[in-house]
Amino acid sequence: MAKGEATRGVILDEAGRLMRRVGLGGLTIGSLATQTGMSKSGLFAHFGSKESLQLQVVEHNTERFTLEVIRPALKAPRGEPRVRALFANWLEWDSAEGGCPLVAAAFELDDQPGPLRDRLVSNQRDWTDTIAMIFTGGITEGQFRPDADPRQFAQDLEGVMLAFHLTSRLLSDPEAGARARTTLDRLLAAAAA
Numbered sequence: 001m002a003k004g005e006a007t008r009g010v011i012l013d014e015a016g017r018l019m020r021r022v023g024l025g026g027l028t029i030g031s032l033a034t035q036t037g038m039s040k041s042g043l044f045a046h047f048g049s050k051e052s053l054q055l056q057v058v059e060h061n062t063e064r065f066t067l068e069v070i071r072p073a074l075k076a077p078r079g080e081p082r083v084r085a086l087f088a089n090w091l092e093w094d095s096a097e098g099g100c101p102l103v104a105a106a107f108e109l110d111d112q113p114g115p116l117r118d119r120l121v122s123n124q125r126d127w128t129d130t131i132a133m134i135f136t137g138g139i140t141e142g143q144f145r146p147d148a149d150p151r152q153f154a155q156d157l158e159g160v161m162l163a164f165h166l167t168s169r170l171l172s173d174p175e176a177g178a179r180a181r182t183t184l185d186r187l188l189a190a191a192a193a
Contacts, residue, residue: 008046011036012060015053019061020098024054024105024116051115058119061101069093070130079138080188083157086134087184090161091177099169103162128154135191144191156187 011032018035019027028050033040047053073086094100102123109117131154138144160183168176 015057079141079143148191
């Protein structure tokens with residue numbers, strides 16, 4: 001990896017941490033300069049504009065989400081173990097300081113057209129497809145009913161995850177994780193073959 005790429009990666013990691021605290025709208029070249037101790041002109045040379053910075057941070061967080069949540073889950077056996085691994089990894093990701101930056105950005109930009117929202121829409125579709133694909137593996141393995149609807153399961157699981165995000169982040173409910181796992185158990189029991 002070239003020095004410039006390594007520097008960009010470090011900056012994007014820091015920008016991701018900042019985004020978890022201030023939201024995507026609060027992430028500016030100026031706020032990142034303050035956070036990193038770098039000059040605005042130096043950061044501008046890396047990103048060119050606030051929108052470019054924000055888009056690259058969303059891309060960077062998407063890559064990190066894939067590496068920390070999805071790929072490790074794919075190592076679990078197909079079917080229910082893989083669904084549980086995906087869910088556990090997501091809970092851990094969302095439990096980090098500041099929560100899931102992609103969920104926060106989705107709420108922030110849900111009605112603001114433009115490239116950032118377009119990227120988040122693409123992320124969400126990919127995420128829903130991933131959940132559905134992993135669930136379909138459980139149907140193929142005979143662990144879930146053949147008539148179970150993978151898209152419905154994906155939406156239901158996403159609902160559990162969003163409820164966890166709100167109850168743990170906004171309400172600071174210490175039981176949010178336990179409730180989320182109980183709901184996952186119920187979803188899996190309803191889908192069982």
